[in-house]
Amino acid sequence: MQIDLMQEARRQAEVCNACRYCEGYCSVFPSLHAQRAFSDGDITQLANLCHNCRGCYYACQYTAPHEFDLNLPKALAEVRRDSWESFAWPQPLAQRFHTQGGAIALALVIGFAFMFLAIRVIRSDGGQGFYAVLSHNAMVAIFAPAFLLPLISVVVGLNRYWRTVGGKPIKWADLKVALNHTGKMQDLAAGYGEGCNFEDEDRFSQARRHVHHTIMYGFLLCFASTSVATVMHYGFGMHAPYGFWSLPKLFGVTGGVLLTIGCGAMALLKQKSDRDLGDPSAWGGDIGFILLLGFVGLSGLVLYAMGSTQMMPALLAVHLGSVLTFFLLMPFAKMAHGFYRLAALIRDAQRKRVASV
Template sequence: MQTDFLFEARRQAEICNACRYCEGYCSVFPALHAERAFSDGDLTQLANLCHNCRGCYYACQYTAPHEFDLNLPQALANLRQDSWEEFAYPQAAARAFQKSGGLIAIATVVGFALLFWAVRALAASGGEGFYAVLSHGAMVAIFLPAFLFPLASISVSLRRYWRATGGTRVTLGDIRHAFGAAANMRNLAGGHGDGCNFEDEDRFSQARRMAHQAVMYGFLLCFASTSVGTFMHYFLSMPAPYGLFSLPKLLGLSGGVLLVLGCAEVIRLKLRSDRHLGASNAWGGEIGFIGLLGFVALSGLMLYGLGQSSVMPALLVLHLGAVLAFFLLTPFTKMAHGFFRLAALTRDAQRIRGAA
């Protein structure tokens, strides 16, 4: 990891450890105050515990123009971003996406859409609904490796993170703690439960917390829709297409709406936020990822609404191209931060258990 990011995070963490004004703000400060000195692994853990709510910055008496010039949200964001790139497999792909995320996302979607169009032209399927455009077998052959690759890549990344932060054997209680914190996103509620100062320093708001919950639960509903559809196809001999009131359709439509609304709100909040308090080189990658995820959901909803029209084949290959791009780019986008966040919360649960 970059030495300057580590040096700056360590400098600010030591000042915060002496001050302790923000002790109850989020999970970062109890973990920070539990240390007397900070190893590289300690700082990486603190960086991934931070949810960038920015409340500590606006409460701090040592920000610029004070000579200490504290900006802990940015210091941890820079280190956090650098850790994701350092632990990613392969690293070169992660660094490239963070520099040019929007362009890479667009180029990948268009490229895969053209690939699907070529497959459609070369191999007519003769099925029903979407399978009349691209056969079920062709979809499975393309998407199964694309689904397995990010799982393998993220597994390598998390193993590297766990070793770097000194993680030990995980208990069921550690996992419950981590998933409980992630499920309600309590670290986005601010130190007093009033929310973040993300988009306005003088105003606490739950908007960012709710937007992230919409994205997370929308994605989980869409994943559940695909999983239920797969079970029905292979184990109940009930192939698609499914009706409006079928479980896959209800899960997929509700998840798609949540994803579109959540991604739109996240982008709105980012446009209003102070970039000086986030990672200095992550803007393009973050917007590229959020835009890609939102487009996957939006194109899926449009595909359902226009499924019987003449534009369905073109819309389908564009949607499939976006889905394929999303899966293959997942280990290198901010989607990976959810996995690192769970790992950091699990590691923090171990710290709390050890201190009890």
């Protein structure tokens, strides 16, 4: 990890530890105030607990032009991004995609090209709907590695993170607390439930919390759609295409709508936000990945709406290309924050449980 980023975050954390004005703002400050000195692992844990709500910045009396020049949201955002890059495997890919939206766009173009080529070369041996263009076996052969390899990469990165922050064997009670925290997006309520100061300076707003909920549940519904369809195909011999009132379609369409709306709203919120209170170098990469995720949802909806037209093969290639790009970039782009924040919340639950004994 970059030493200068770690040292600056440590300096600011020590000032905050002495002040303690923001103790009730989010999960970061109770964890911060439980320490007297901060190791690199402690700072990494604090950085991944932080949801960048920015409430502490606007409440702080030691921001510029004060000589302490505190900007804790930015300091933790920079350490957080650096930790994802350091723990990722293979590392060079993370350093490329976390900061450059152009690289994400290039990967998307390559994904499109690959899918168009696959549809042209790997001819379907018959089937209905989408399988008339690209067979089920061909889709499995393409997307199974594209899902499993990034998943292995995520597991490697999380294992490195867990060792760095001193994580202990996970108990169900700790996981339950963390999942409950995540499901409610509790830290995006900030302070005393008033919301974030993300997009409108010192005005509190719940917009970012609601948008995160929309994206998260949209993604989970899309994943549930694919999972249910897989069970129906292999477990019950019920093959696609499925009707609108089937679970795969209901989950998929609803998830696609939520994903499209949520990602569009998140991109607008980021446009309104102050880049100097986050990690400016990662702004392009964040926007690029948000737009990619939104495009996955939108292209899926368009494909569903126009699946019976002559445009279906081209639309299928575009949608599958975006999905392929999403999976391949998942460990190396903004999506990583979901995995690391859940791990940070589990570690924080462990700390609280031990402290209460």
